[in-house]
Amino acid sequence: MIGNIYAIAAVAIIGGGLFGFDISSMSAIISIPAYKCYFQSGPVPEDHSQCTGPTSSVQGGITAAMPGGSWLGALCSGFLSDIFGRKKAIMIAAVIWWIGSTIICASQNVGMLVVGRVINGFSVGICSAQVPVYISELAPPSKRGRLVGAQQWAITWGIMIMFYISYGSSFVDGTAAFRIPWGLQMIPAMALFGAMFFLPESPRWLARKDRWEEAHAVLTLVHSKGDPDSPFVRRELQEIREMVEFEKRNSDVTYLELFKPNMINRTHIGLFTQIWSQLTGMNVMTYKGSVYYITYVFLMAGVSGNSNLVASSIQYVINVVMTVPALLYVDRWGRRPTLLVGATLMMTWLFANAGILASKGHWAGPNGVDNTPAASWVVSGAASKGVIACSYLFVASYAPTWGPVSWIYPPELYPLRVRGKAVALATSGNWAFNFALGYFVPPSFVNIKWQTYLIFGVFCFSMLVHVFFLFPETAGKTLEEVVDIFEDPNGFRYVGTPAWKTRISTKRTRLMERNELDQEAQAEKGGEYHEESPNRSDSENIEPKA
Numbered sequence: 001m002i003g004n005i006y007a008i009a010a011v012a013i014i015g016g017g018l019f020g021f022d023i024s025s026m027s028a029i030i031s032i033p034a035y036k037c038y039f040q041s042g043p044v045p046e047d048h049s050q051c052t053g054p055t056s057s058v059q060g061g062i063t064a065a066m067p068g069g070s071w072l073g074a075l076c077s078g079f080l081s082d083i084f085g086r087k088k089a090i091m092i093a094a095v096i097w098w099i100g101s102t103i104i105c106a107s108q109n110v111g112m113l114v115v116g117r118v119i120n121g122f123s124v125g126i127c128s129a130q131v132p133v134y135i136s137e138l139a140p141p142s143k144r145g146r147l148v149g150a151q152q153w154a155i156t157w158g159i160m161i162m163f164y165i166s167y168g169s170s171f172v173d174g175t176a177a178f179r180i181p182w183g184l185q186m187i188p189a190m191a192l193f194g195a196m197f198f199l200p201e202s203p204r205w206l207a208r209k210d211r212w213e214e215a216h217a218v219l220t221l222v223h224s225k226g227d228p229d230s231p232f233v234r235r236e237l238q239e240i241r242e243m244v245e246f247e248k249r250n251s252d253v254t255y256l257e258l259f260k261p262n263m264i265n266r267t268h269i270g271l272f273t274q275i276w277s278q279l280t281g282m283n284v285m286t287y288k289g290s291v292y293y294i295t296y297v298f299l300m301a302g303v304s305g306n307s308n309l310v311a312s313s314i315q316y317v318i319n320v321v322m323t324v325p326a327l328l329y330v331d332r333w334g335r336r337p338t339l340l341v342g343a344t345l346m347m348t349w350l351f352a353n354a355g356i357l358a359s360k361g362h363w364a365g366p367n368g369v370d371n372t373p374a375a376s377w378v379v380s381g382a383a384s385k386g387v388i389a390c391s392y393l394f395v396a397s398y399a400p401t402w403g404p405v406s407w408i409y410p411p412e413l414y415p416l417r418v419r420g421k422a423v424a425l426a427t428s429g430n431w432a433f434n435f436a437l438g439y440f441v442p443p444s445f446v447n448i449k450w451q452t453y454l455i456f457g458v459f460c461f462s463m464l465v466h467v468f469f470l471f472p473e474t475a476g477k478t479l480e481e482v483v484d485i486f487e488d489p490n491g492f493r494y495v496g497t498p499a500w501k502t503r504i505s506t507k508r509t510r511l512m513e514r515n516e517l518d519q520e521a522q523a524e525k526g527g528e529y530h531e532e533s534p535n536r537s538d539s540e541n542i543e544p545k546a
Contacts, residue, residue, distance in 0.1 A: 002198050003221035009135050009147040011199055013154035014192040015090055015127030016407075018097055020158020021185040022066055022120055024316075025104075025178075027159075028166030030059065034177040039110055054110065056442035062114055063442075067434035069118035073125020074431055078255075078424030080126065086134035086202045086420075093126035094193035098186055105183040121431070123189075128407075129427035133419060136411040137202040138222055140232075141478050142510040145331040148411065149404030153323045156399065158188070160316035167313065204416050204479075207240045208247075215240070239480040240416070247417035258422055261494050266486055269471055270410035270422060274430035276463040277406035278437060280343075281350050281456030282398055315395045322399035330400075334475040334504040335409050339467045342401025347460035349394040350453050356386045357450035377449045406430070412474040415483050472499040476506030 002008055029035045036053030037044050039062075045051060054062060073093075080089040100119030107113040132148045139147045166181040200222065206215040216228065216237055224230030258267040330338055360383035379387055414422040444452045474482050486496040 001200050001221060003200070003225075005139055005143065005147065005222055008138060008199050008222070009150050011192065011195040012090065012131050012134055013151045014188050014195070015093060015124075015131040016151035016154035017158035017188050018093075018120075018127060018185070018192075019124045020155040020160075021162045021188060022117070022124060023155075024159045024162035025166055025181045025185055026063065028163050028170065028313075029178045029181070032170045032177055034170075034173075034175060038175055038178075039113070056446055057439075058110060060439040060442050062110065062117065064435045064439045065114040065117035066121035066124065067431045069121025069123075070125035070128065071121075071428050071431035071435055073122035074129045074424050074428040075125075076122075076424075077126040077129040077427075078421035081130045081133065081205075081420040081424070085205050086130055086137065087196055087199060089126055089130045090134065091193055091196045093123045093130075094189040094196070096120075096126070097123040097189040101182065101186040101189070105179050105186075107182075125427065125431055128430070129424045130420070132407045132411045133423050134202055136408075136479065137204040137419075138200070138218070140223055141476055142331060142506050144412070145335070145404075145408050145475060146327040148408040149323075149327050149330055151407045152399075152404035153320070153327060156316065156319040156323050156403075160313070160320050163313050163316055204240055204419075207244050208416060212241075236478065239478060243416050243480055243483075247415065255421055255425060258418060258425060262487075263418065263422075265470075265495050266413045267422060267425065270413050270426035271429045272463075272466065273406050273409050273471075274426045275433050276343075276459070276466070277402050278430055278433035279456065279459040279463070280346050280398060280402050281394070281453070281460065315392060318392055318395045319399045319403075322396045323404060324400075326400040326404045330404060330408065331475050331506045332504070334473050335405055336467065336471055336473050336499070336502075338401050338405050339471065340464060342397055342405075343460050343464040343467065345397035346394055346402070347457050347464070349390045349397065350457035350460060353387055353390045353394075354450055354453035354457065356383050356390070357453070359383075360386075361450065363449070377445075409471075409474065412477075412479060412482050413486075416479070419479075468500065470495075470499050472497060473502035473504055475504045476510075481505075 002011075030053065033049055033051055036051035039054050039058075040051050041053070041055045041058050053059065073096075077089060077093075080092060084092070097120060100116050100121075100123060103116030103119060104113060105116075107116060128151075131151055135148050135151070136144055162181060162185065165184060166178075169177050169180040171177075172180065200218040201214070203215040203218040203222075206212075206218065216233075219233045219237055220226060220228045220230070223236070224233045227233070257263060326338070357377055357379060360381075361377045361379040364378045410423050410426040411419065441452070444455075472485050474485075477485075485491075485502060488496040491497040
């Protein structure tokens with residue numbers, strides 16, 4: 001059994017890579033003649049270069065099929081995870097992915113393509129909800145952010161790798177141009193399924209099933225390099241035991257419990273973390289559910305053909321590279337500052353793009369640019385370079401902020417008993433809005449054109465205000481300590497400690513993980529050891545009283 005937490009995360013986040021593969025297997029394909037002619041809405045012209053492909057509404061349906069399936073998969077994942085365990089739920093998702101990819105690869109018409117994408121989406125919904133839960137329940141508190149955030153990094157890698165595979169396949173004649181990448185996306189799921197056999201189950205799920213010896217063994221394997229008497233392992237096992245015993249005194253959780261007064265605040269925070277990640281504008285600027293449409297943006301900027309695909313792919317490279325700082329530093333930066341800075345920067349680039357398009361562009365006519373009606377607005381010269389630059393800067397702002405934190409944050413908010421279903425519900429919000437925006441983006445470019453950017457700019461301002469007042473800091477705290485924030489008797493009723501008063505605790509947690517804050521060691525030195533308050537800063541938490 002593998003005990004290295006980085007190796008465990010590296011395997012589990014392949015589930016995120018599946019999402020990226022599915023996205024790019026569509027984005028690099030929708031603009032090539034082979035795809036347009038094979039799935040043409042209406043008669044196919046003799047000159048294949050004149051094929052317009054599916055109408056904007058049909059393409060919206062093809063695109064939205066995957067997030068629609070993901071919404072259902074995310075909701076069902078809570079039941080699968082609670083019954084079979086986090087590990088087996090991910091393995092089930094890998095098998096479902098094989099089935100969906102087979103149907104997509106063999107698609108003979110739009111209906112068959114949609115069915116395959118719905119099945120693939122169901123798999124992605126399970127992975128997107130339960131991989132963060134699995135990693136967060138295994139990871140030590142000081143590394144939890146970077147490890148869970150690695151899911152977003154895997155998504156960006158999946159997008160970039162499959163985009164270049166699809167780009168290379170676009171030079172192949174006939175339907176092989178899109179069937180090759182659609183078939184190759186089965187490979188990572190096979191790797192995920194096989195590698196999961198060598199990973200441990202979540203110790204918190206094992207504890208909830210009264211499998212305490214196994215839970216202790218996993219904690220020992222992952223957190224103390226085989227030392228069952230490690231003070232950190234003993235402390236964490238005791239916290240888990242107290243939480244499980246408390247929860248056993250209550251009835252089994254249902255989704256309705258997430259909307260009770262004592263849970264509604266946490267439920268809304270987790271849900272809106274995922275909803276806002278969709279409403280950032282990535283559906284317009286790049287990929288989150290709409291990397292499928294990035295080629296439209298560059299067509300409007302005057303970049304077409306192979307140059308369009310290459311220019312689009314640069315954003316994916318930026319996405320991969322700029323996610324790395326978040327993985328390295330998000331546990332030091334904290335969740336709140338990262339989200340606030342990200343919302344501010346993205347709002348800036350969205351409004352800038354709207355201004356450039358409004359002042360320097362013009363309508364492209366009913367057929368759009370390059371026979372693509374959704375590419376409805378044209379800019380040229382310096383203005384087109386400005387649109388491309390803002391798109392790149394937008395990606396560079398999203399990648400280290402809302403991209404990874406939208407996966408890191410929800411699993412940290414909930415007590416063990418409801419975590420599986422709560423994260424599933426939050427993730428379903430992501431996919432519901434992904435589905436809606438998948439339908440919205442092409443018609444919005446056709447009908448309201450550059451004003452589309454204004455809508456998402458206003459959303460970014462709204463999330464900035466929402467995060468400041470209601471999203472507490474969770475960085476560096478154990479999952480059990482995060483529960484204390486929301487149940488603080490000195491805070492607001494049903495809210496707990498005010499969000500703006502919460503602080504990062506990573507420094508103290510790292511010392512605790514190295515056993516440098518063990519209570520007995522502090523007592524021997526003559527200092528008075530005291531437990532961390534969720535609301536204290538690092539400096540307050542690591543200094544013993546005189």
